[in-house]
Amino acid sequence: MSEHSTDIVPSGLDGGYGTLAAWEVVPPPGVPPRGTAVLVPGFTGSKEDFEALLPLLAASGYRAVAYDQRGQWQSEGPDEIVGYGMDDFTGDLLKVVDQVAGDEPVHLVGHSFGGYVGRVAVVARPERFRSFTLLASGPSSLEDINFPPPGLLAQAVEAGGQEFLWQQMSTAMFAADTVPDPERLKFLHDRILATEKANILGILRTMETPPLADPAQLRAAGVPLLVAYGDTNDLWPPRVHERFAEQLGARRVVYPGVGHLPNEDVPQQVCDDLVAFWSAPVA
Incomplete structure (x- = not known):
């Protein structure tokens, strides 16, 4: 765990099914508050994916909340796949926003599948969001992506x-000549084993239908958009992110030499770009 862990306060939020495990940070004394951000992790992820980023956002004046989606890691979730549809995930997100921000809109950051959830939530309730950042979150899990077909992967998970x-994931995450940190390796292993099998299968089923297949729907919501991604070994090639940003009319940030986890690999750069985006005048 990072040196910033003491700045992070664990909490529990009400989800549509049960309690969602969350982490919260607030600006330190003397730093004027500038707003609230909600960060949503992706497939097999958790709030820990933002551990290095959260304290940096707080130091920049933002209250920030990250949570495990239903059935992920430390959050409660149903045992049946039927409880893990897109409406369930977006319903949880909107409940989280209402709890942490009241009537005030928030800055939303969705990593990978968290961006899928965010896209639907922003279109459903655009007034709840001051901005939306798609972080390493491309348009589809079916085309132009370095990811097995969700249906095929679901069959393998069902069996194994x-x-x-x-x-499968640990082999892909770590190159043959890489020796991963044992503590981190144990955490990642424990996390995926603790994640509900129904969550994994439900998300894979959800991935078989691209959320908001027409980018015009998200563009028309009128919420300022940022597409941010690494240009090396991300799930989506840079050209896919670039085209997606153009279709959305979104601002774009690229992290050279970074893969699917800019929030972990270059958290200070991500923080700086988020703060610049959030502070920019609305066009």
Whole structure:
């Protein structure tokens, strides 16, 4: 865990099914508050994906909340796949926004599948969001993506469970000549085993239908948009992110030499870009 962990306060939020495990940071004394941000993790992720980023946002004046989606890691979730549809995930997100910000709109950051959830939520309730950042979150899990077909992967997970998925993902995450940190490796393994199998299968089922297939729907919501991504070994090639940003009329930030986790690999750069985006005048 990072040196910033003492700045992070664990909490529980009400979701549509049960309690969602969350982390919260607030600006330190003497730093004027500038707003609230909600950060949503992706497939097999959790609030810990933002551990390095959260304290940086707080130091910049933002209250920030990250949470495990239903059935992920430390959040409660149903045992049945039917409880993990897109309406369930977006309903949880909107409940979180209402709890942490009241009537005030928030800055939303969605990483990977968290961006899928955010897209639907922003279109459904644009007045709840001051901005929306798609962080390493491309347009589809079916085309132009370095990811197995969701339906095929779901069949393998159904047969082999979370351990099968861990073996596949750990092989992809760490190069043959890389020796991962044992503590981090244990955390990632524990996290995927603790994530509900129904969550994994439900998300894979949801991925078979691209959320808001027409980018015009999100553009028309009128919420300022940022597309941010690494240009090396992300799930989506840079040209896909670039085209997606153009279709959305979004601002764009690229992190050279970074893969699918800019929030972990270059958190200070991500923080600086988010703060610049959030502070920019609305066109």
